[in-house]
Amino acid sequence: PGAPERPQHSSLLDSIIVLMGYAIGIGNLWRFPYLVGKHGGAVFLIPYLLFLIFVASPAYLLEMILGQKFQLGAVGTYRALHPAGAGLGYASVTMVGLVLGYYNILLVWTLHYVFDSFQSPLPWAEGANATAPNVTCPAPALNASNATLPNPLDFSPSALYFESVVQQKVPFLDSPHTGDVPGYLLFLMVVLYIILYVSLAGGIHSTGKVAYVTVGAPIVLIVILFFRVIFLPGAGAGIAYYVIPRFGALLHVETWSIALGQILFSLSPGMGTALAMASYNKQTTNVYRINLLVSACNSGFSLFGGFVIFSVVGYLADKYCLPVEEVAKSGPKLAFVVFAEAVTLLPAPQLWAILFFLMLFTLGLDSTYAWMEAINAVLRDICGRLGIPPYNPLLTFFTTVCAFIWGLLFITRGGNYWLDIVDHYCGTCFLLLMVCLEVSFVWYFYGFKQLAVDLEQMTGVQLPKFYLWTWPVIPFITGALFLSMLIKDFVVPYGPAPDGYPWFGLLVGWVSFLIPLGIVLGFFVPSCFRASRGEGGLSRAPGACDCFCLDWVRGLSADLPRDDNA
Numbered sequence: 001p002g003a004p005e006r007p008q009h010s011s012l013l014d015s016i017i018v019l020m021g022y023a024i025g026i027g028n029l030w031r032f033p034y035l036v037g038k039h040g041g042a043v044f045l046i047p048y049l050l051f052l053i054f055v056a057s058p059a060y061l062l063e064m065i066l067g068q069k070f071q072l073g074a075v076g077t078y079r080a081l082h083p084a085g086a087g088l089g090y091a092s093v094t095m096v097g098l099v100l101g102y103y104n105i106l107l108v109w110t111l112h113y114v115f116d117s118f119q120s121p122l123p124w125a126e127g128a129n130a131t132a133p134n135v136t137c138p139a140p141a142l143n144a145s146n147a148t149l150p151n152p153l154d155f156s157p158s159a160l161y162f163e164s165v166v167q168q169k170v171p172f173l174d175s176p177h178t179g180d181v182p183g184y185l186l187f188l189m190v191v192l193y194i195i196l197y198v199s200l201a202g203g204i205h206s207t208g209k210v211a212y213v214t215v216g217a218p219i220v221l222i223v224i225l226f227f228r229v230i231f232l233p234g235a236g237a238g239i240a241y242y243v244i245p246r247f248g249a250l251l252h253v254e255t256w257s258i259a260l261g262q263i264l265f266s267l268s269p270g271m272g273t274a275l276a277m278a279s280y281n282k283q284t285t286n287v288y289r290i291n292l293l294v295s296a297c298n299s300g301f302s303l304f305g306g307f308v309i310f311s312v313v314g315y316l317a318d319k320y321c322l323p324v325e326e327v328a329k330s331g332p333k334l335a336f337v338v339f340a341e342a343v344t345l346l347p348a349p350q351l352w353a354i355l356f357f358l359m360l361f362t363l364g365l366d367s368t369y370a371w372m373e374a375i376n377a378v379l380r381d382i383c384g385r386l387g388i389p390p391y392n393p394l395l396t397f398f399t400t401v402c403a404f405i406w407g408l409l410f411i412t413r414g415g416n417y418w419l420d421i422v423d424h425y426c427g428t429c430f431l432l433l434m435v436c437l438e439v440s441f442v443w444y445f446y447g448f449k450q451l452a453v454d455l456e457q458m459t460g461v462q463l464p465k466f467y468l469w470t471w472p473v474i475p476f477i478t479g480a481l482f483l484s485m486l487i488k489d490f491v492v493p494y495g496p497a498p499d500g501y502p503w504f505g506l507l508v509g510w511v512s513f514l515i516p517l518g519i520v521l522g523f524f525v526p527s528c529f530r531a532s533r534g535e536g537g538l539s540r541a542p543g544a545c546d547c548f549c550l551d552w553v554r555g556l557s558a559d560l561p562r563d564d565n566a
Contacts, residue, residue: 016290019277021215022370023267023298026106026363029222030335032266032302033242033309035258037328040249041242047250047259049299052267055260055477057295058470059269059435062442062451064287067278069454073377074272077279082445087523088438091516092272093378095434096371098426098512099271101406102419103371104192107364108411109336110357111188112166117353124161125344156320158341159333166336170413174502178414185411189404195365197400200372201393215366221359222305228346229311238314241324242306257481261428264478266298270434273370276377286459309334312342319345335360375399418508421501424494425509430516432482437520439474448472 036044070077074092078085116123163169168182229235249255268274278287310328316338317324327338343352379395409418442451448471452463493500494509501509 012285015277015281015285016293017212017215018370019274019290019294020297021366022273022277023294023367024215024218024301024363025266025367026110026335026360027262027266028298028302029305029309029360029363032262033306034328034334035262036306037241037310037313037325039252039255039258040246041244043245043247043249044255044259045303047256048263051256051260051477052263052295052299054470055435055474056263056267056269057291058467059439059474060267060274060295061288061291061467062439062471063269063272063275064278064291065451065455065458066442067275068281068283068285068287068458071279071283073276073279073381074374075378076381077275078441081442082527084523084527085441085445087520088434088441089272089378090523091519092270092434092438093375094516094519095426095430096271096273096374097403097406098422098516100368100371100375100403102410102415102422102427103364104189104368104403104407105410105415105419107192107361107368108185108188109162109166110361110364111192112185113336113340113357114354114361115188117350117357120350122340122344122349122353123165124158124340125349156337156341158344159337162333162336162340167416168413169416173414173417173505175414178412178417180413181408181411182413186408189407189411193400193404196368196372196403197396199365199369200376200396200400213362215362217362218359219301221355222301222308225352225356225359226304226308226311228352229308229315229342232311232315232342234314234316234318235311236314237317238310238312238324239307241314241328242310253484257484260477260481261432263299264431264435265427266302267295270431270438271371271374272378273374276374277370279377283458286461288455288459288461288463309338312339315345316341372396372399372403417501417505421494421505421509422512425489426512426516429482429485429489430513432478432485433517436475436478436482439471439478443472443475 036042066077070080072080073089075086075089078087078089168180168185170176170178172178230239264270278285281287310324313327313334314324316322317327320327328334339356340353343349343356346352376396376399379399383395409415412418442448448468452468455461455463493506495501495505500506
């Protein structure tokens with residue numbers, strides 16, 4: 001148990017809203033629908049939902065049980081299981097800090113659009129920029145037989161505005177001026193971190209109150225947008241592309257790996273965020289039901305948002321005489337280019353632009369709040385151990401400044417490339433490894449059956465045996481996918497074909513992967529040496545099976561443990 005002065009969520013609803021807010025983020029609106037369209041339409045939901053049920057949601061529940069049981073951050077919780085586990089906690093916090101730096105650049109870009117949306121006409125509208133060409137329906141239209149024709153959407157005013165004005169992007173990572181910091185982006189970044197500090201300085205109670213707005217507003221706005229865009233010309237074709245399955249995509253390993261990566265990043269098990277948020281719960285809070293609710297709402301928002309996105313995709317495909325799939329492949333541009341283009345053609349475009357980009361901004365704030373709070377929770381536990389008052393605004397100010405300094409890399413003119421690099425090596429590769437290590441660690445040193453006992457003692461809920469069967473599967477799935485990605489990165493340098501990113505870009509990527517990995521090894525290697533000398537460096541908790549692999553086999557035939565004193 002943690003320090004007695006640890007604050008708690010004001011209510012059960014506060015707890016649910018905060019957890020739901022960090023799970024539902026920007027990726028639900030642009031990354032998820034884009035991946036659905038690229039990887040087989042509705043058939044993509046088969047691996048997505050399978051991994052939600054068998055990997056992401058069970059791992060999410062595991063973190064919530066541990067957080068509520070020990071009332072500590074990631075470091076304190078894993079240290080309580082075994083001293084070597086502190087390395088997992090520090091590694092998860094480090095990973096969150098690295099991800100936070102590049103994730104917040106999305107919010108900076110969004111703020112850019114919010115402020116620019118008050119101009120009339122919108123600065124990315126046709127005719128607003130004299131240097132941007134007016135793009136019309138090409139002749140002949142782009143199709144499978146002449147797919148080498150340039151995609152007119154890439155040369156639309158909104159695309160040029162995003163890359164030239166918002167990002168001020170250089171052509172390549174090794175181009176001249178790639179390290180220049182645009183002054184206006186720097187100003188917007190200062191504004192963003194002021195908002196973050198003010199929202200977080202009051203602790204978990206202020207975070208919960210802010211989350212009511214940042215969760216509720218996007219839901220209202222997405223519903224408003226839905227009833228507007230489904231009536232656009234071509235919207236039906238876009239929705240058809242979204243919902244009609246193409247089963248051949250299931251034969252590609254990439255479809256399965258991308259589906260797992262998407263749901264893991266969305267719910268974020270392995271980052272310690274759910275653990276940190278659950279540590280502020282009352283110990284009687286029914287985390288089992290919260291897990292089901294948050295997992296369902298997160299994926300439900302993604303699915304509903306897909307109808308909005310693909311309605312607009314179909315509209316733009318109709319406007320430019322393009323196949324829907326060509327517009328759907330816009331990737332990271334989907335929110336910042338495709339929708340910016342779309343709102344210029346709607347009635348009252350300034351209003352729709354403000355609504356949409358405010359919605360993106362509030363979605364991103366929720367995830368940022370939770371990640372910052374995960375870092376602060378660990379630092380507060382450390383302060384408590386050192387006798388330093390843990391709950392004060394100076395600690396939040398320290399983490400905010402550190403995140404701001406790291407984020408400067410991503411607002412440079414080459415920031416888009418750095419985002420892609422760190423996201424791949426740290427936000428994807430190491431996240432997969434972290435989930436594998438986290439679940440394996442809990443399996444070996446604590447035991448899944450003990451988690452079931454803890455849940456029943458705290459809440460009176462008897463854990464379904466389904467979780468005793470699925471938890472042991474997680475390390476094998478995530479570990480196999482991690483190894484496949486690692487081998488591919490060694491064989492083919494990551495980045496644009498054919499040669500990938502330059503050496504210094506790959507170096508930063510590998511460093512962002514190796515730093516948290518080194519932290520894990522720094523705690524586990526000494527324990528291994530002690531174990532080799534017979535000093536019990538990797539001894540298990542009392543009552544655990546001698547061979548932890550047998551836990552799974554025994555769990556298939558044995559009833560859940562019941563504590564008569566519960």
